[in-house]
Amino acid sequence: MKRRVVITGLGCITSAGPDVASLWEAVRAGRGGIGPLTRFDPASFGFKEKWAAQADFYDPAAHFPPHHRKRLDRYAQFALVAAAQAWADAGLPPRTEDDAPDYETGISFGTALGGIAIAEEQHTRFLEKGAKANGTASIPPALAFQVFGASAHANIAIRHRLRGYATTNGDSCAAGVVAVGEAFRAIRDGYARRMIAGGAEAPLAPLAFGAFAAVKAMSREPADPALACLPFDRRRTGFVMGEGAAALILEERESALARHAPIYAEVVGYALNNDAYHMTSSLPDGAAAAEAMARAVAEAGLAPRDIDYINAHASGTPMNDENEVAAIRRVFGPSNHRPALSGTKPFYGHPLGASGAIETILCALALRHQFVPPTLHCDEPDPACLDGVDLIRLRGEARPLRHVLNNAFGFGGINASLVLSQPA
Numbered sequence: 001m002k003r004r005v006v007i008t009g010l011g012c013i014t015s016a017g018p019d020v021a022s023l024w025e026a027v028r029a030g031r032g033g034i035g036p037l038t039r040f041d042p043a044s045f046g047f048k049e050k051w052a053a054q055a056d057f058y059d060p061a062a063h064f065p066p067h068h069r070k071r072l073d074r075y076a077q078f079a080l081v082a083a084a085q086a087w088a089d090a091g092l093p094p095r096t097e098d099d100a101p102d103y104e105t106g107i108s109f110g111t112a113l114g115g116i117a118i119a120e121e122q123h124t125r126f127l128e129k130g131a132k133a134n135g136t137a138s139i140p141p142a143l144a145f146q147v148f149g150a151s152a153h154a155n156i157a158i159r160h161r162l163r164g165y166a167t168t169n170g171d172s173c174a175a176g177v178v179a180v181g182e183a184f185r186a187i188r189d190g191y192a193r194r195m196i197a198g199g200a201e202a203p204l205a206p207l208a209f210g211a212f213a214a215v216k217a218m219s220r221e222p223a224d225p226a227l228a229c230l231p232f233d234r235r236r237t238g239f240v241m242g243e244g245a246a247a248l249i250l251e252e253r254e255s256a257l258a259r260h261a262p263i264y265a266e267v268v269g270y271a272l273n274n275d276a277y278h279m280t281s282s283l284p285d286g287a288a289a290a291e292a293m294a295r296a297v298a299e300a301g302l303a304p305r306d307i308d309y310i311n312a313h314a315s316g317t318p319m320n321d322e323n324e325v326a327a328i329r330r331v332f333g334p335s336n337h338r339p340a341l342s343g344t345k346p347f348y349g350h351p352l353g354a355s356g357a358i359e360t361i362l363c364a365l366a367l368r369h370q371f372v373p374p375t376l377h378c379d380e381p382d383p384a385c386l387d388g389v390d391l392i393r394l395r396g397e398a399r400p401l402r403h404v405l406n407n408a409f410g411f412g413g414i415n416a417s418l419v420l421s422q423p424a
Contacts (some may be wrong), residue, residue, distance in 0.1 A: 053349020314343020
């Protein structure tokens with residue numbers, strides 16, 4: 001028998017603040033989280049792109065002792081902090097190295113680039129100093145396990161003594177939603193009783209930043225950070241790279257009810273497919289993305305007319321925003337139903353593989369608070385992005401919400417859709 005799956009804990013680090021409360025406060029207040037890129041000087045590398053969504057408030061010393069900071073890069077730190085927040089929010093007791101290993105709790109995380117920033121930093125050092133400098137190796141021993149994406153779930157497993165089903169996917173900007181969806185399947189199909197699911201990204205390093213600039217995917221807004229990330233607006237020029245992490249605790253419903261856990265939402269549908277079209281461009285007619293949405297809705301036992309709100313991928317790139325709306329029209333147009341739609345990346349930028357997990361948190365909070373987040377700064381909506389949808393702009397709205405859909409799309413044509421419902 002398929003088991004029901006609920007969300008009982010939330011945690012995140014974004015440019016909007018150090019936790020879920022600060023993110024939701026920013027959403028309700030309409031306060032964007034984008035500013036100047038200061039992690040390095042983009043002009044010194046010839047980049048015209050200069051905005052980012054940085055977690056400037058984050059202090060590693062507040063979370064990790066010195067010997068741990070030497071072994072954990074920023075990406076893994078983000079993942080660990082978000083997971084710890086979610087664990088505590090779910091009302092789960094702290095776990096120590098003295099606890100027996102937990103074989104029933106697993107981890108599903110996602111990332112696009114993993115430890116790319118530490119790899120860049122150490123590569124530069126290596127080129128400057130060689131394999132040895134003054135008799136001391138210039139390659140830190142920790143580098144071997146800092147650079148790979150699975151360091152997120154591996155470090156979480158070590159920290160919480162979790163020996164259950166565990167994986168980190170690398171599905172580009174869809175990775176966060178894929179992580180939650182695969183965690184949902186693991187619990188539903190009996191491979192785990194509880195999962196920590198989410199995504200993390202720390203990509204603000206020159207080469208990684210430049211790679212996305214080279215394919216002209218990022219915003220080149222010259223003057224105003226408030227205009228740098230403009231989903232569905234006719235002035236949009238690309239996405240704004242961000243950093244951060246989000247984690248959710250998913251549990252088998254009966255187990256959560258038995259321990260009187262807080263329940264934010266129920267996960268009821270998930271689908272994943274591929275455009276099979278192009279590495280950086282989505283299918284113009286949105287056929288594959290539409291199929292992912294339709295399959296997720298159908299798996300939830302719902303019809304398109306039952307979806308009250310869609311949190312769009314809405315990266316702010318000229319092509320992909322329009323193609324996403326075309327896909328939405330394919331699914332919802334025949335029913336003459338216009339679900340509320342918004343793109344929330346102006347609040348936290350686009351932290352690549354973490355974005356979908358952050359947006360899953362926002363969907364869960366939208367259901368809890370019966371509030372649709374806005375598409376910030378969308379003063380001049382693109383007519384091509386308005387037909388067939390109810391775009392929520394500038395300010396959020398109180399709405400009755402029962403079922404919401406979360407979309408995430410990534411390079412390589414990856415399409416992932418997730419359906420959450422009010423807990424029953």
